[in-house]
Amino acid sequence: VLTVPCDMLVFGGTGDLALHKLLPALYHLHRDGRLAAQTRILALARQPLSRADYQSLAERRCRAQVARADFDTATWQSFAERLDYFAMDVSQSADFGRLAKRLDSHERVQVYYLATAPDLFEDIAAHLATAGLAGPLSRIVLEKPIGHSLDSAKAINAAIGAVFDESRVFRIDHYLGKETVQNLMALRFANALFEPIWRAGHIDHVQISVCETLGVENRGAYYDRSGAMRDMLQNHLLQLLCLVAMEAPVRFDAEAVRDEKLKVLQALKPIHGLDVQDTTVRGQYVAGKIGGQEVPAYYFEKNVDNDSDTETFVALHAEIDNWRWAGVPFYLRTGKRLAKKSSEIVIQFKPVPHRLFNGGEANCLLIRLQPEERISLQLMAKAPGKGMRLEPVELDLNLAQAFQQKRRWDAYERLLLDVIEGDSTLFMRRDEVEAAWSWIDPILRGWHEYYQSPRPYPAGSSGPEQAHGLLERHGRAWHE
Ligand code: NAD
Incomplete structure (x- = not known):
């Protein structure tokens, strides 16, 4: 189409x-024939x-980025x-006057x-309006x-908002364009199996981790003013948390879905003042090895202040004060220069109320966004042979195989099509962004007021020890 x-x-x-x-x-x-013939792209x-x-700059970059089998000169x-x-x-x-002409x-x-x-x-919005470029079709x-x-x-x-009404504003969070993230909604709201147990009575805790091996690359100047909390947690991780925790929307449309996400953000228990010491951990990487290669400390990266106290890692314990989630910890962490690249959501269920067998663990649902997209449910099964020994087995939902996909869409492809079609379901609404900042701001203030300086962690490790302590003191551990 x-x-x-x-x-x-x-x-x-x-x-x-x-x-x-x-x-x-x-x-x-x-290439897939999804752009109308008259569609034009103007880079500015x-x-x-x-x-x-x-065109030759773009060709060079696209050639490097697109899989060889998908790139040909004629296309x-x-x-x-x-x-x-x-x-x-x-x-x-x-x-902008020149642009309008x-x-x-x-x-x-x-x-x-x-x-x-x-x-x-x-500036851009104001100048577009002055040049008469912000008409109703824009x-x-x-x-x-x-x-x-x-x-x-x-x-x-x-x-x-002074120039574009909200229905014409698309705040992109490319995590929402990922197939697996959208599948989280399908899993929850199209299968009768999960919804009855998707609550405090059955879920022990939730983990959301976005771990990167990369450092700040050539974005040091931006990153040093931002840090992991503003760059990743405020947007991507909180959006994932919303999709895990939201109630079923009355319809699958932009307003209904975003109304439910907003309610989750509004129900986040505030973390302020001294709370930051018990419920959050900041970290900053020092020199270490990743994949056998020495990498420098964060404060030696290009365009980063030598005595920077910007965090390159953050872990925290969030709580959602509502009927469904009261008392269930949501552990969030994200960081750079960690041992492995992986983004995942772990729903850890409670153990069975009465143990009949030796061994066995509680069920766990793993929603993995990176390095590969997959959903798997860990169940307990009897190991073959004599006796009744339990072992975890995985019920694996391999989406690419199930749909015999030749190529997985990149998140930006899906989201760009949605923008062209005017569908904002997978974009953040103004009040969502502001509700997320309302929760983040007091944490940033708490760090500043109680001088919570980042804990050092070696590049190539799993982050500062204190991030493990955040779960260990509740008898839990990060899923590795
Ligand atoms: P960049 O520095 O590589 O690119 C900035 C672009 O803006 C350049 O083309 C530059 O020429 C242009 N520009 C700057 N000032 C201008 C001016 N006065 N007039 C006209 N053009 C001007 O930055 P980037 O990495 O492409 O990121 C852009 C934005 O997107 C940032 O806000 C970043 O946080 C965000 N972002 C980037 C990525 C990524 O993968 N790089 C991912 C998510 C979000």
Whole structure:
């Protein structure tokens, strides 16, 4: 099915996000025949590049990013016909006048994808309005992070809201574009099996981990002002928590789904003041080895302050004060330069009320987003042979195999199509973003007030010891 024709304008078109993620996703959509013939892509940035310069830059990056079997010159050439470049400085209002002249038709859907730093969002929205480019057919896509605090997020949302009504604002969180994350909703709300036990009476605790092996790469300047809490936990991890914890929406539409997610964020028990010492752990990596290679300490990374106290790791114990989840710990952790790349949600069920057999563990549902996408349920089974010895076995839902998929869609492909179609179910609503910041802000303040400096952890380890202590004192452990 083809989408409606549109102009896709990528602000920050020479940046890493545009070249590494957005253009490869658009290339795949083109190759799969999902873009209407008249759809055009216009990359915008400050560098004075010609159309040919930009096309060859984009080709080089897409070639490196797209699987070899999916990349061929003829398809690239037909894709490149859609692709153009426009040099402009988004802080200059006059440049938007030039842009308006360049866009000959306002009858089409215009998608403005802001793949730039968030401090440019307010200017871009205002200048689009002044240049008459924010008509009812236009939409705006905002990348995370939306601000760095509740106040800055509110200021960005207000500036965007003054130009685009909420139905035309798409705050992207690419975790929501992942098939497995959407499957979490299918698992919960399309199978009678899980919902009755999806509550405090049967669930011991939940873990959400996003562990990276990468360091800050060339994003040191941004990261050092941000840290793991703002860069990852405020958005990706809290979104995953919402999908695990939300009530069934009355309909599967943008408002109903987001209403339920919002209620979860509003029910998060505040962590403030001295609470941060017992319920949160900050960490920062020091030199170590990853995959046999020596890597430097965080404070020696490029564009990072030598006495930086930014956290590259955070773990915390969250609680949701509502009827379904009262008393169930949600343990969240994320960090850079950890031993293994893995993103997963673990639903740890309670043990059976009465043990008949020796051995055996409680059931556990594992929803894995990285390195591979899969869902598996750990059940207890009798080991073959004499006696009654129990061993855990896995009921594995291999989604790629079940649907005989040739290629797994990247999250950005799905989300870009949703933007073109105007479906905001998988995007964050303004009040959700602000509710997430309302919960995060007091933790950041608590760290500052009680000078909670980050605990060092060697690169290539599983994070600071204190993060293990967070669970060990409740007789639990991180799923490794
Ligand atoms: P980047 O620094 O690589 O790219 C920024 C782009 O903005 C460049 O094209 C630059 O030329 C352009 N730009 C900057 N100032 C400009 C101006 N005044 N006028 C016109 N163009 C201007 O950054 P990035 O890594 O691509 O990230 C962009 C945003 O997306 C950031 O907010 C980042 O946090 C977010 N993000 C990035 C990734 C990723 O994978 N890189 C993932 C999620 C979110």
